[in-house]
Amino acid sequence: MRARLSAACVVLLAACTTATAPVPPPVEGTDALAQVGRWTLQGATDAQGARIEAAFPGGAPVHALVFEDGNVGLEGGCNHIGGAYRIDSSGRLVVAPLHSTLMACADTARMDADAAVSRLVEGTSDWRIAESWPEQLFLDHADGRRSQWVAVR
Numbered sequence: 001m002r003a004r005l006s007a008a009c010v011v012l013l014a015a016c017t018t019a020t021a022p023v024p025p026p027v028e029g030t031d032a033l034a035q036v037g038r039w040t041l042q043g044a045t046d047a048q049g050a051r052i053e054a055a056f057p058g059g060a061p062v063h064a065l066v067f068e069d070g071n072v073g074l075e076g077g078c079n080h081i082g083g084a085y086r087i088d089s090s091g092r093l094v095v096a097p098l099h100s101t102l103m104a105c106a107d108t109a110r111m112d113a114d115a116a117v118s119r120l121v122e123g124t125s126d127w128r129i130a131e132s133w134p135e136q137l138f139l140d141h142a143d144g145r146r147s148q149w150v151a152v153r
Contacts (some may be wrong), residue, residue: 031087032129033067039137039149040064044120047144054116057109063117065137065149074098074121077114078105083122093127093139120147 041061044052055061062076072095073082083098098118105111123141130136134151 031067033085033093033127033137034069036129036135036137036151037068038064038066038152040152041117041147042136042150043146043148044117045144045146049144052116052120054112055120057107057113062110062113064152065121072098072121074114074117077117078107078110079103079114081114081118088124092124094124095122098122120145 041055041063044055046052055063064075066073066075067085070084070086071082072085079101081098081100084096086094088094098121100114100118121139125139125141127140128138130138134153137149137151139147
């Protein structure tokens with residue numbers, strides 16, 4: 001009788017323990033840049049701190065930067081522009097060389113802006129998101145290029 005009771009207790013204890021569930025892999029595209037997704041250009045300066053006028057056709061920003069599923073795109077100019085991005089082990093944003101369609105637009109200022117904004121985004125940059133409403137994204141490149149973007153909400 002004791003042997004049966006002991007065996008029953010062991011079986012009950014085994015049934016009450018829970019196995020550790022495996023940790024699911026991180027979901028792709030859940031970095032802070034992709035969570036916001038769409039950012040509009042607000043400011044851009046070169047290594048000397050001068051405004052990059054070519055990025056603002058007619059004096060106003062027209063480009064949006066869109067992060068989704070490891071890809072980044074520029075919208076609002078003349079061409080379709082995009083490429084891959086990642087966050088490196090140091091937490092820096094790395095944007096691979098961007099690819100662009102080669103449409104000839106009547107508005108050459110927008111074509112020039114496409115090139116200027118592409119150069120502004122490509123490469124490795126330190127980045128931060130200011131806790132404001134809407135959020136602001138700042139990209140700072142080692143060579144001195146800087147840009148400011150505002151979340152589209």
